[in-house]
Amino acid sequence: MSGQNGSAVYVYAVVAADTDLPEGLDPVGDGAELVVIDHGELGAVVSDIGLDRPLGKRDDLLRHERVVNTLARETTVLPMQFGGVVSDDQAVVDELLGENHDYFAWALRQLEGCRQFVVQGRYDADELVGQIVADDPRLSELSESIRGADPDATYYERIRLGEAISGQVERIRGDDAVHARRALEPFAVAVATKDVVEEDGAVNVSVLVHRDRVSDFEQAVDALGDEWADRVNLRLIGPVAPYDFLPEPVDPESVETGAEG
The missing domain is CATH 3.30.70 (Alpha-Beta Plaits)
Incomplete structure (x- = not known):
């Protein structure tokens, strides 16, 4: 033993x-x-x-x-x-x-018959920040005003710019998470959107996929990667152990009788 x-x-x-x-x-x-x-x-x-x-x-x-x-x-x-x-x-x-x-x-x-995959993405930080500033005239003007200026003299302006950019990154990250979920859900049994840990993190989505749909799911990930190619580096991980989708019984009696929930 x-x-x-x-x-x-x-x-x-x-x-x-x-x-x-x-x-x-x-x-x-x-x-x-x-x-x-x-x-x-x-x-x-x-x-x-x-x-x-x-x-x-x-x-x-x-x-x-x-x-x-x-x-x-x-x-x-x-x-x-x-x-x-x-x-x-x-x-x-x-x-x-x-x-x-x-x-x-x-x-x-x-x-x-199901497998868990994880879809993770990272932004091209320079590309993202540059686009955020270019798309907002106020940020463009503020960025130009402090370019080459004394950091001490423009301390508060730099803080304002950084906070504004950070807020926009959070908005874009939220929109991208929703978009990724919608793009992958048609091929999934379940989807779980998780918090992004890295500062340049774009998306972190766990997806439970039935083995019969794995090929379709992988094509959907490829399509999303192509769509985001100019600003997000997308990575597909898996199959991995399904920690994010371990079932919790809703009705204890259904577990005892072997009924599907």
Whole structure:
């Protein structure tokens, strides 16, 4: 049994029972081996990990992501958050698969045949700011008035210009997020617009796509990239583990009976 002699069991994901693991997966923990522990309709993808080995290193997170994302390309998967550890194989059955069996089985049915993709874009900052200033006569005049002037003498004017440009960037970013969502929704099961983290970030949209529509979806992303080619660098990531679309049961009874929600 795993999880003995100073080790525990690290959990990556829940999948359907009898799932075959892809080759070449590199688990968290040196020398570990990935296996699937089955219980009922479910399987848990796990590996042993030493109790004396602290988690949290960047390499651990990257290995976790690679495992769950590779699984997501091959099969329907419910990914676990990074760092999930239980005591042994029996705890995987009792505390994870057994206790949550009906919900996990139901959630896998909701995601069957679907893949998550992420569409991210970054602005050409110089092009964007230049266009914002050129399109607004007041900003053009203010920008021209401080060009080459003493920064100390034009301190407040520079602040006004920066705030005005920042406000316009936020407006454009909001409009672009709406446009991207509308362009991709016809090919998606679900769409989630997420916050942009980078200062030059344009869009960050997660999209759940059925495998039968992946080609159409990719063409839609290409078309959006062509439309925005002069000001946004668009990138398609995926398939990845569907963290953004893990189903939440609306009616507990529907999960217990196996009814689709």
